[in-house]
Amino acid sequence: MKKKISIATLFLALFLLVTNSTVYAKPNSKRLQGQSRYETSSAIVSHGWESSQSAIIASGEGFADALSSAPLAKKLNAPIILTEGKQLNYNAKQQLERLQVKNVIIVGGPGSISYNTENQIKNLGISTKRIYGASRYDTSLEVAKEIGVENGVVVTNGLGFADALSMAPIAANKQMPILLTPAGNLPANTKAFLNSNKYNKSYVIGGPAVVSNTIQNNLENPKRLFGQGRYDTNAAILNEFKNDVDLNNVFLAAGTNYPDALSASALAAKNNSPIILSDGASINNNVMNFVKSNNAKFGEIIITGGTAVLNDVVVKSIEEGRNIGPMTIHYINVGQGDSILIQQDGHNMLIDAGTNASEGTVVNYLKSKGVSKLDYVIGTHPHEDHIGGLDKVINNFAVDKVIMPKVTHTTQTFKDVITAMQNKGLKITTPTVGDKYYLGVADFTILAPNNSSYDNLNNYSVVIKLKFGNRSFIFTGDAESLSEGEILAKQLDITGDVLKLGHHGSRTSTTQGFLNKVNPKYAVISCGKNNSYKHPHQETLNKLKAKNIKVYRTDEAGTIIATSNGSGLSFNAKQGSYIGGDYVAPKPKPQPKPTPKPTPKPKPQPKPIPKPISQTVYITKSGKKFHRDGCRSLSRSKIQISRQEAIRRGYSPCNTCRP
Incomplete structure (x- = not known):
């Protein structure tokens, strides 16, 4: 332990130089989303149309009938509105009324959109026309008849939606109908229709396994666009028509979620914009090559759907024209203390630096992970087991910003941190609840401290929520139950996938109310093996076990590394135990000696009657x-x-x- 001295004057003078947090520009994107596919459909329609004489109604419960609707929507300058099959969805009804629609085209038979739904539309004073056939293939044929084939045709497999939706806005703007087919042969009705009509161009979407060469050979002037999967096919379409579309607006849709893309196809067609497909967590390499070559032309990225289907990391990848790297969180084993390194795409942040004795461990670990600069250093509170190594860190690495609570401490350890900062010309940024900071694509928000004065230094702890894509992490320093209660009282969003337990898993932190609100799937405890405080306490571990929260412990596993791409989440260590440092094995209850069973008295045997003696x-x-x-x-x-x-x-x- 370093010698204690008074440094209040020095510390307060340093706070006069406090800086404000950096505000970054908002991403050049717009997300159209709702709580359901019907709300998302409504949001897409609202974004694209103020009014419309016509609208296309399609089922949100199946993609087959509506796959071929985009060219018809473009012809009528009409939105595609999704509804439930058995009744008119409330959001669809609102849009029909808002747009003052006079005519509705229902794509699909009564098995897809019921007569009851059609009657509800008619009751709004809207005339209806139903286009459908005996199958999805015949329905696409009937839609094609409404458009005509003079400009050519698009043929794709009717059992999947991704290929058709990739091509939909291009087909719509070229006014080429989309004809659906089985893999092997064109349906007889479709073949007869094509044979009886003149057209001079056709596109086959998908490989020979989904649209056979037999079909291709029966088409006029065919060109096949395909790849190894739906995303490679999407890339092939994007590259083929990049000079025919307006890249000022680019639509991003999930290749695994047809309803959002279905509604978006009409809006993309209206704007002559392409649709980029993603699996929701990353961008296919071939698609990314297209993005890299063209993202300078992108004006706005319109995301169709919420973060559950397309996370923000994917959006950022499109904006920057590169795949965004994962985020790794290193819960460094510093014994009885805390030190956490967070890395995201070349950006680094350190929360605490362990004890004086572990400063070398922290510095060496950071160097081993390629760290030369720290965007942020957070000293959660002035206790030696959290800031003991901060002076060494500041002296060895470039640091952009230091965040620490506004509280002094009369120790040499604390003075050394302040001196190191002064030598580097660094200023303390005091945490303000609600302030947001960015670490690459990730961001973190201050949750605590919520007051300026506490009796217990632990309650000054800087508490943050870190978000990366759909994943979130809570870091609590040594915040005690008082601080947790203040956070709860603020009614902040503190839900998180991973909770770093406060005060090394002590019973004085991690109240039941706080744990319930965070509702984590995983918990991490940083503490020393066989520490004298007996952390983590059994009472805390019992709470985790009762909620089936997986626990990871540095005293058992050493350094723990969590990795996320914004959707998935993995740990490098095995799940830890629920046995606390203060665990006392229950004494076995004394078992009463078994009472011996009484030996049964032998039943008296009748005296044998002697046999008559032969004498x-x-x-x-x-x-x-x-x-x-x-x-x-x-x-x-x-x-x-x-x-x-x-x-x-x-x-x-x-x-x-x-x-």
Whole structure:
């Protein structure tokens, strides 16, 4: 521990030089979204049309019938409005009324858009016309008849939506109908229609596996546009028609979410704009090559759908013409302390730097990760286990901004940090709740401290919420229950995927209310192995376990690294245990000695009746007794006989020899 001294005057003087946070320009993009596909459809329509004589109504519950609608929408200068099949969606009804629509084209049969829905439209004083066939292929054929084939045709597989939607705005502006087909052969009706009409150009969208060479060979002047998947096919279409479209407005849609792209196809066609498809988390390499070559021409990127289907990282990739790198968060193992390195696309931020003893560990770790400059350094509060290594960090790296709470501390550790800042000409930025800062594509917002004075230094802790795409992280320093309560009282958005537990997992932090509000999937605890404070406490870990929150601990796993591309999230370590430093194994209850079962007394056995003995005795002709051989009462004229026979004849035993 470094020697304590008084430095309040020095610290307060430094705060006179406090700077404001940097404000970055907003992305040159506009997101059209709603809480449902129908609200998103409505937002797209509102963006493109103030009024319209006509509108196309299509089902939001299936893409098949409406895939071929964009060229018809362009012809009528009409929006495509999605509705539920069995009844007119409220948002669709509002749009029909707002636009003062007179005529509605329903694309799809009654199995797709019910008669009840059609009657609800008619009840608004709107005339209706239904275009449909016996199948999706016949429906696309009926739509084609409304457009004509003089300018050519587009043929694509009817079992998927991505290829058709990639081509939809181009086909619409060229007024080429989109004909749907199975993979092997053109439907008979479609083939007959094409054979009976003149056209001089056709585009086949998709590879031979989805639209066969047989089909291609039956078309006039065909050209196949395709790639290894839907996004490569999208790139092929973009490159083929880049000189035919207006790149001032570019539409971004999810290649996995047809309703938003379906509504957007009409708006893109209205503006002669292309549609770029994304999987929601990244941009395909071939699509990105197109973006790199042309993004200087992009005026506005119109995103169709919310961040759940297209995250902000993807949008930024389009704006900058490059794939944005992932974000990595390093919870550095500094023993009983905190130090967190956050890296995003060449930008770096450090939250705390551990103890004085771990300053070398932190500096060496940062260098090993290629850090030469830190955009931000946050000293959450003046305790040695959080700012002990900050002076060493400031001395070894270029630093743009230091954020620390407005509080002094009379330790040499604190003085060393201030001195290091002065030597670099750095100024302290005091945190203000609600302030937002940017780290590459990521951004973070200050959540605490919410007061200017606390009895406990821990409650001065700078608490932030970091966002990157659809992922968010909460960092709490050593904020105690008081600070957590103040954050809750502000009713701030503190939901997060990952929560760095306050005060090393102490029972004095991570209240149940705070944990419920953050509602994380993962928790990270930074603490020393077998530390004297017995962090993390069992009470805190029990709360995590009860909510099935996966926990990662530096005392068990060492340095923990979380990585996210804005959608996914992974950790380099195995899930930790829920066993706290103060865990006391319950003593086993003494088990009563089992009472021995009484030995059953043997049942008395009946005395055996002796079997009659077969014995030889002797009788005389004149006597009535039977005798043993040799009895003195036995005469020489003895007769041998069995005892039983003697008794049977009425003889009795001799009283002398007792036979």
